[in-house]
Amino acid sequence: MYLVALIATVGFGVFGTSTNAGAASNPCGGSPYACADGTFNVWNGDNGSRCEWVGNASSLGSCTNKNYLIANFGYRCSGCDWIRLYWGTSYTGAYFCIPPGYTYGQATSPNLTFNRGSGLSGYGQNIWYNAASAKWSGAC
Numbered sequence: 001m002y003l004v005a006l007i008a009t010v011g012f013g014v015f016g017t018s019t020n021a022g023a024a025s026n027p028c029g030g031s032p033y034a035c036a037d038g039t040f041n042v043w044n045g046d047n048g049s050r051c052e053w054v055g056n057a058s059s060l061g062s063c064t065n066k067n068y069l070i071a072n073f074g075y076r077c078s079g080c081d082w083i084r085l086y087w088g089t090s091y092t093g094a095y096f097c098i099p100p101g102y103t104y105g106q107a108t109s110p111n112l113t114f115n116r117g118s119g120l121s122g123y124g125q126n127i128w129y130n131a132a133s134a135k136w137s138g139a140c
Helices: 002-012
Strands: 039-044 050-053 067-073 082-086 095-098 103-105 133-137
Touching: 039 133, 067 082, 067 095
Parallel strands: none
Antiparallel strands: 039 050, 039 067, 067 103, 082 095, 082 133
8 A cells, every 4th residue: 555655645746854855755644654564665767666675785686776766664663764775785885864754756856866975985976776785774
């Protein structure tokens, strides 16, 4: 059900706010944990397939450098419900933070960049079609 809400929300541009730059959506509304199923999801912009993780992802597999939509459906936990999306594999380079319950899409947030880790590889580059790994973290 949250996937349908996610697609409808991103498709029609109904957005909330976030501590990160760019339009973000919370497809379930209200609590950032309303859609929580413990997963981080990335959609492949080349073929529309979805990659999903419950743990850290040292590589985004078939979604590496093909991400056009990202969603954090993690459970509430202390120090582990945000996602750090990294420019490089194995959590290297600059990263972008995704708060719990939020989604970002290329169409609605085209100018998001790897904005954490000044001086690291990938810093300042656009996140779309450019992410290679992700891990759970605390708020960033």
